[in-house]
Amino acid sequence: MVLTPPFEPMLAQAAEYVPGTGVLASGFAAEQKFDGHRAILFTPASPGGRLLLQTRRGTLIQDRFPDLVAVAGQLSEGLVMDGELVVWDTATGRLSFEALQRRAAARGRTATALAAKTPAFFIAFDALQIDGTELLALPYAERRRRLEVLFAARALTSPWTLCPMTTGPATAQQWWDDWSDISGVEGLVVKALNQRYRPGSRSSAWTKIRRRNSTEALIGAITGALARPQLLILGRHDATGRLRPVGRTVPLRPDASRALAEHLTPAGPGHPWAGAKFSSAWGTRDVLDTTLVQPDLVVEISTDTSIDRGGVYRHPIRYVRLRLEATVDDVPLFGGGPAAAEG
Structure with a gap:
């Protein structure tokens, strides 16, 4: 043949x-x-x-x-x-x-x-x-x-x-x-x-x-309800202070979803992603139904090495844990590459 x-x-x-x-x-x-x-x-x-x-x-x-x-x-x-x-x-x-x-x-x-x-x-x-x-x-x-x-x-x-x-x-x-x-x-x-x-x-x-890296990002939006988030849309600030999307997580485990729900706050006026649309997967036009949240919660994430030059992860990210002790300043800048999580 x-x-x-x-x-x-x-x-x-x-x-x-x-x-x-x-x-x-x-x-x-x-x-x-x-x-x-x-x-x-x-x-x-x-x-x-x-x-x-x-x-x-x-x-x-x-x-x-x-x-x-x-x-x-x-x-x-x-x-x-x-x-x-x-x-x-x-x-x-x-x-x-x-x-x-x-x-x-x-x-x-x-x-x-x-x-x-x-x-x-x-x-x-x-x-x-x-x-x-x-x-x-x-x-x-x-x-x-x-x-x-x-x-x-x-x-x-x-x-x-x-x-x-x-x-x-x-x-x-x-x-x-x-x-x-x-x-x-x-x-x-x-x-x-x-x-x-x-x-x-x-x-x-x-x-x-x-190979996967541990690093940090900010939660800027979610899918699902605030009381039961399903996916997290994550971001990092660039050098000018603008919050830039870096990717989305895989679906959260039920226990992680319940724990995060206690700390999520609905977005107030002036959220940097107001009116933005997020694709359901890298390279597709399917749009997620998202809810914006106050972008001040730091999470530890696990990522692979498939990153666009700008700093966007092409594959879904894995949520590891919420880092309540960390601040926005502890999160690497957009495009700055991964940084090993501490603690």
């Missing part, structure tokens, strides 16, 4: 890492998890065809990445790779999810201009087809071996990148401990070495774990 788009990628289950248990068990491998866009890459089966890039949801986006299309001749024919699209921002010298978003939406001359300023890279972590031979039934260890052979045989270099992988527990633990020093790496994906590739499935044989 020759693989063609649309193709449903295999998905990983999210899990928590429990410190002290070891990141990697016997029979598993760990890959670095990059903060980008999941993509499936298809090369033509014969000369004269065109590289295809498909998003996780099946949209073809190769016209937004002309820099990758231009060097597709470096790849073998009849190749299908699963991987991550990332973008390097030459102005900041770092991988940039915001720049990736701009490139994913651009076409024509705009796409060409952005490619010069923010070049794209394809980080391959799985080979699904090589030389027209489909590999889905092979175990992950063999697919990975063939992917490494492909990269070595064709001497592939930038923008084609082989995702770092290890089967060594010590190396995996070092990656986990030092991940914050690596631009654009937000965690690890742990994969069973004997697992076949199962399109469209979310399997426990693939587990993604993100």
